[in-house]
Amino acid sequence: MGVQDLTSEEVQRLLQIDDNLEIIDVREQEEVKQGTIENAKHIPLGEIPFVLNKLPKNKHYIIICRSGRRSMMAAQYMNEKGYQASNLKGGMLEWTGEIFFG
Numbered sequence: 001m002g003v004q005d006l007t008s009e010e011v012q013r014l015l016q017i018d019d020n021l022e023i024i025d026v027r028e029q030e031e032v033k034q035g036t037i038e039n040a041k042h043i044p045l046g047e048i049p050f051v052l053n054k055l056p057k058n059k060h061y062i063i064i065c066r067s068g069r070r071s072m073m074a075a076q077y078m079n080e081k082g083y084q085a086s087n088l089k090g091g092m093l094e095w096t097g098e099i100f101f102g
Contacts, residue, residue: 003075004086008096011037011062011088015097022059026074027066027092035092035099037064045070052081061085067093 006014014021023040025032032042043051045065055061061083063071068091078085088095 003072003079005068005072005089006062006086007089008094012097014060014062018060020059021062022055023062023064024074025064026070027064031066033101035101037092037095038098038100040064040100045074048074048077052078052083055083057083059084062088064088064095065091067091 015023023037025036025040025042026045026048027036027042028044029042036042061075061078063075063078063085065071065074065088068087068089071091072087075085075087092099
């Protein structure tokens with residue numbers, strides 16, 4: 001089964017109703033400084049395999065990056081490892097919600 005692609009609007013709706021949702025930003029630090037989604041956990045793409053065992057499997061993860069390509073790879077990898085991970089379609093380029101700067 002392929003990775004679920006969620007639009008910006010769908011993710012914003014889920015964030016309001018699903019307490020079991022966690023956002024993971026897989027971009028590099030310089031990119032995250034340009035703004036991210038509130039409460040997103042920053043885990044660069046290359047680190048995902050090394051930190052996966054620290055993430056609870058009972059959460060729904062929304063993976064984000066700049067355009068959706070890296071996040072799709074990360075979500076695919078996480079799903080293969082037994083996690084529930086969805087991709088933010090179009091990444092931060094298509095995010096219409098608030099942007100937070102760290």
